[in-house]
Amino acid sequence: MFYDYVKIYVKGGNGGNGMVAFRREKFVPYGGPAGGDGGRGANVVFVGDESLNTLIDFKYKQHYKATNGVNGQSKSMHGKAGCDMIVKVPVGTIVRDDDTGEIIADITEQGQRVIVARGGRGGRGNIHFANASNKAPEIAEKGEPGQEHWLRLELKLIADVGLVGMPNAGKSTIISKISDAKPKIADYPFTTIVPNLGVVQLEPGVSFVVADVPGLIKGAHTGLGLGHRFLRHVERTRVILHVLDMSGTNEKTPWDDFDTINNELKLYRQDLAERLQIVVANKMDMPNAEENLVELEKHLQGKYEIFPVSALNGEGLKKLMYHTYELLKNAPVPAPVLGAMKIVKVEAKEEFTVNKSEDGAWLITGDKIEKLILMTNWESDESTRRMQHIMNKMGIDDALRNAGAKDGDLVRIADTEFDFAD
Ligand SMILES: Nc1nc2c(ncn2[C@@H]2O[C@H](COP(=O)(O)OP(=O)(O)OP(=O)(O)O)[C@@H](O)[C@H]2O)c(=O)[nH]1
């Protein structure tokens, strides 16, 4: 199978920080709390797009960070949420967490949307922390950090275009010039024994997949010269580039080669002969090529477009590729090959764990507690007290005590360290 892989980093925006502020109005000496909430961080969202068929664009850009939420303001004004970052991916892309290998999403439909990195919640402003006993709280949360991870994208490549022709016609030379493929090229027939795939990129976002199919011979449709195996790769392609060696002699003319190959295609599957086909007149740098081209044109009677090229020195290939792309635009898209797969959601875990780290500190890990710690503003005494209260309620104090923690032991959670006070 021909798979394309890329690794990319995605990060949701951080939530904006909540604000500590108080109302200041005329004739109201001690106004109530008026600190607004931070805005939500933006998500990174993948959207299935049928017009893409490779992952090549991700090889150039690997980091995708959505925008942060805006901090809350005074006068109870909430910060604005970040605007989601939309990333188009080809239909057929499987998205895995690179660390665990777990499938996060399987993009099987046009327009399908999947959040691959969630933006953080905005921190709450001090208006939320007022109660009967504390009318002027100095507490506000920091924004929740956005989710971040490395993803592995996989796509089964489906060739859009097939390079078909007699052995030694120059198919591998062509694919080596137009794409990133590096096949073996040699001056004898049957150099290529398995198809090579290459991605042709004309411009960023404009690419297609080409298959260099091993040479076909007379009788290929019956399986001769492994013909069956190779023809199967042509079945799925939408445009056929029929490569001819124009340096033909009297014994072996390009037009006879043309008829032989097309006859094999037709005998293998009638509709293959009817597929969009461009004739690539290769080796135009060779003697006799010009005369042969005139003969070939007569023979084809305008039924096929002919592109004279020299793969060896690259002449004519660019024009051929742009024309191929134009044809592909209107050629029907083959049905997706991947069946629907289960979508596994990444949910935050509630529990926490206590471990002793090598330096003797108590290490507490867990999605919820780590998030809460990161959202706490430690400069505020009140926020600190609130956090201590929450940790106690979650059972973290008990867990530390049971694990053997003593007064003054170092405790570490996320980016914060503090002393254990029993
Ligand atoms: N002069 C000249 N030689 C070429 C040109 N293109 C390819 N060749 C030569 O033709 C020979 C065969 O080229 P390949 O690209 O291996 O041919 P192929 O069609 O892949 O052959 P198979 O894999 O056997 O089917 C090599 O020696 C190439 O260097 C060209 O435009 N001009």
Ligand SMILES: [Mg+2]
């Ligand atoms: Mg070859």
